[in-house]
Amino acid sequence: MNKKTVILIPCYNESATIEKVIRDYREAFPGAEIYVYDNNSTDHTDEIARKAGAIVRYERKQGKGNVVRSMFRDIEADCYIMVDGDDTYPAEDAIKLANEVLNNGVDMAIGDRLSSTYFTENKRPFHNTGNRLVRALINTFYDAKVKDIMTGLRAFSWDFVKSFPVCSKGFEIETEMTIFALDKNMKLAEVPIGYRDRPEGSVSKLNTISDGMKVLKTIGTLLRDTKPFAFFTWISVILLLITTAFFVPIYIDFLHTGLVEKVPTLIMVSMLGIITILCFFTGIILTSLRKNQKNEFERSLTTMRLIRESQRQQENQIKED
Numbered sequence: 001m002n003k004k005t006v007i008l009i010p011c012y013n014e015s016a017t018i019e020k021v022i023r024d025y026r027e028a029f030p031g032a033e034i035y036v037y038d039n040n041s042t043d044h045t046d047e048i049a050r051k052a053g054a055i056v057r058y059e060r061k062q063g064k065g066n067v068v069r070s071m072f073r074d075i076e077a078d079c080y081i082m083v084d085g086d087d088t089y090p091a092e093d094a095i096k097l098a099n100e101v102l103n104n105g106v107d108m109a110i111g112d113r114l115s116s117t118y119f120t121e122n123k124r125p126f127h128n129t130g131n132r133l134v135r136a137l138i139n140t141f142y143d144a145k146v147k148d149i150m151t152g153l154r155a156f157s158w159d160f161v162k163s164f165p166v167c168s169k170g171f172e173i174e175t176e177m178t179i180f181a182l183d184k185n186m187k188l189a190e191v192p193i194g195y196r197d198r199p200e201g202s203v204s205k206l207n208t209i210s211d212g213m214k215v216l217k218t219i220g221t222l223l224r225d226t227k228p229f230a231f232f233t234w235i236s237v238i239l240l241l242i243t244t245a246f247f248v249p250i251y252i253d254f255l256h257t258g259l260v261e262k263v264p265t266l267i268m269v270s271m272l273g274i275i276t277i278l279c280f281f282t283g284i285i286l287t288s289l290r291k292n293q294k295n296e297f298e299r300s301l302t303t304m305r306l307i308r309e310s311q312r313q314q315e316n317q318i319k320e321d
Helices: 018-028 045-051 064-074 091-104 125-141 158-163 173-183 208-226 228-257 263-320
Strands: 005-011 033-038 055-058 079-083 108-112 153-157 188-192
Touching (some): 005 018, 005 045, 005 064, 018 045, 018 079, 018 091, 033 045, 033 064, 045 055, 064 079, 064 173, 079 091, 091 108, 091 153, 091 188, 108 173, 125 173, 158 263, 173 208, 208 228
Parallel strands (some): 005 033, 033 055, 108 188
């Protein structure tokens, strides 16, 4: 079918595992180009990767999100396999993800660790709790049934890669990808995969507390941007309850005495009432704008596809000539 598959490996100090990862994925995808994007490693990860046969490139801005931005901008392919360089994801499982993209028209195939060996292999209990929390929040807000939000093994179509605006800088990039796909109604597929904990000598770069807070912040920001009516309506409801709780006692006293004794509280309640109304109508206005943005996204994606097809036809014509 002449469809091009590439392996993308973002790396930061993975000298203990990168050679094995490259070897395994070359065996699983013998015709694929393997790119290692080094993110300021100090342990010669880049040298080891180059000797193992990978194409090594560099991203100087620290953070996985920055690396993903460079990878997605730089590389042209029909199927993109992105995998962590820590040797936790078996290469043979990636073949199933690639098949979903190349043969079933999937835009993002997710390697589902949580349905297989993750909770037994992973020795960090707070990570397990964090995965469950993030999954519950996103599935609730977006009416979805995604099982593994934070997995480091995914396959993407050209459409997804070239239309995905990378905003995150760090490990919250996985959450951003999932929400983008759900919001844009892209075709998703989840495939159960194996997971093994990092081998001895390989150290995780994740900070459970700080990275967890970044992920939660990302969810809140993206919820505001992608579902403004729900976001601002909930704020309005909370403010309305607070306003009511303070106003009712004042109103009851007024009915009994004919006087308003808590004037400062009444002023505060009035301001909260105004803010409540403003929040509600903000949600309505932004929802209308979001509808226009979605329409524009679909038109832009169609234009991108036509340009790409035209370029392919020109290249084929040149080869024939």
